[in-house]
Amino acid sequence: MPEKNVIAIDLGASSGRLISGSFDGGKIALKEQFRFSNQPINLMDSLYWDHLKLFQSIKYGLSIAEKDLQTIESLSVDTWGVDYGFIDHLGKVINAPHSYRDGRSTRHQKEFEQQFPPEEYFFATGVQPDTIDSVMQLFADFKERPYLKNEIDSILFMPNLIEYFFSQEKVNEFTIASTSGLLDGQTRELSSEVFEKLAFEPRWFGEIQKKGRILGKLLPQIRKELGLHSEIEVISGVGHDTAAAVLALPIKEEEKFESGFISCGTWSIVGTQTDLPIVTKQAFEAGLTNEGCYDGGNRLLKNITGLWIVQELQKEWSYQGEMVDFGKMAELAAAAGPAKSYINPNYAAFANPGEMEQKIKDFLRLTGQALPKDRGELLRIIYESLALSYTQTIRLLEENTGKILQRIFMFGGGIQNDLLVQLTADYTQKTIQTGPVEASVTGNIISQLMTLKLLEEKDRVAVLKNSFESQTIQPQLAAKEAASATAAFEKIAETC
Structure with a gap:
């Protein structure tokens, strides 16, 4: 099998990386292509992620990677859990996404717990209550900015938000959604109890996608801007970094x-x-x-x-x-x-x-x-x-x-x-x-290879053992x- 190159975009709460995975049918070889900082920005006592810098850094990294690899088959993004961005009816981002360390959830924690006592919340969602949970962050958002409900068309979790920038396709992937406190603790679909109790709209999140999905080709305007030759597939693979790591074991x-x-x-x-x-x-x-x-x-x-x-x-x-x-x-x-x-x-x-x-x-x-x-x-x-x-x-x-x-x-x-x-x-x-040391990156790459039908689940363990000490x-x-x-x-x- 001719060697195939895919790009894992691995975003952490302090840095981001583009790591290539070159697959020859039996072994994966990793190579760091580009690394950049990703620090939350404190603006007027609120903490935000610089999504524009992330987007620009990833684009720069793609241009570097293609020069090194010649061709790239696909890319996918994994990140930390719980954080998200708002998309309006014109498809534009509403404000910068908040960091989970922002203090607004703590300001509204008591009120949230009055509406949704901790044990009741756990039994509804299977998630331990914490002020960093997406559901508590959203509750605080709507308490402080109630007008948002009228402006929101979609809410995308961080890996899916970044993939949207490159594909203009909106999905929310299961592993990242499962960190949110918005899914039912038994069915693992959007929780009707949570959404009714807190007056959230299920349409904001769409269908929760399980396993990998090809979202489409990298947007032509991005290819043109970067001078890329590869028709890169944008894949929603395994979005949560820990879930990606478990896939790599x-x-x-x-x-x-x-x-x-x-x-x-x-x-x-x-x-x-x-x-x-x-x-x-x-x-x-x-x-x-x-x-x-x-x-x-x-x-x-x-x-x-x-x-x-x-x-x-x-x-x-x-x-x-x-x-x-x-x-x-x-x-x-x-x-x-x-x-x-x-x-x-x-x-x-x-x-x-x-x-x-x-x-x-x-x-x-x-x-x-x-x-x-x-x-x-x-x-x-x-x-x-x-x-x-x-x-x-x-x-x-x-x-x-x-x-x-x-x-x-x-x-x-x-x-x-x-x-x-x-x-x-x-x-x-x-x-x-x-x-492996680079477990999240490896799982991201594995999910892309399986989505592209280049690797079957039955061969996953053998490939991992062949690839990493x-x-x-x-x-x-x-x-x-x-x-x-x-x-x-x-x-x-x-x-x-």
Whole structure:
């Protein structure tokens, strides 16, 4: 088979990338073509995404990619969840899309919960209530700008909004829509209960698309502007970055319900696949949430504040005149030896930027624990606490699914930290399989290849194993010691 080139546009909450995937029928080769920043913009105490910069940066990246690759078959976009843009009756964007960190949802949280109590919301949607949820953001939008309801023709989630700019076709893809709190917890279609209770219009979102869809060729005016020769297909593939990553895991169909996953990055996402959403009181109280898979299945998971804490420390220390890279951080933590104290990564103060070292020490004082003597001990506390929070969540997943998770797949940039991976194996007492590092990008590419009929589902795992290296890590810590540390962590986590 002649080599085919597709472009994954992977947008994160701090940067965006165009990564090419070259497929020869048996192996995928990745290459970064272009990278650009993507920071939310604070304007008059509101946070927005610069959609115009995103569009322009992607166009520039496409021109670079075609010069390198000669021909491009298709492109598709994956992003973080929950955020969206408004389209008016002329097909134009209404204002810049808000960032999920914008404060307007918090201003209206109490009023929302009066109309839709948290447990009732979970049972309707299968989603844990959070001010970042699309449904809460929309509620706040209409409270502060009620005129919007008359101006809106369509609402598109972020990956679908960007694809619209390149195709002028409007769709909302299932995996990204599943993060919104707008879907029914059982049917996974738009929730009539949500829309009636909050006076939203289902027509704004259209039909929710499952699996991949070719939206059409790249707009001719864009091809002309960039001088492109390729007639690039714009594909709505797997829109949510974590769903894309799960598609990139070499998990056989018969093993997927006994396998867990940990997305290890700024956020840590710990989950497992289930046939149907799990919408029970036990799941609600455990803080578990349900999101969609590319094939229409379900991911039961929990979000944990992840390496954000370490990233904030790095930034803080750089402001003090010393840049400590992530590799050096791991070395310092390894040399420090076992932690004597723990933090709860989901403690509210850790989610906010600034003064992270002081916040950690304040938490340790609050919980009556020993303070670190140096940076190595401080970092060791963080890494062990993350691994222990993963362990606690894995146990909750097993209790709520009735399945014993035999193997845990770790992916994302965090798997380059050997210490964190080994600690996760030690405390979970599970076999850990790592990779790929670029899991979201890989899943994006896989979804395009399947949509173009260049790759069949039955061959997906073989192609992934042929394309990317993976390591298997076994526990080295005795089960009794792991259980003791887990109990001590959970006692701390319960108090704060």
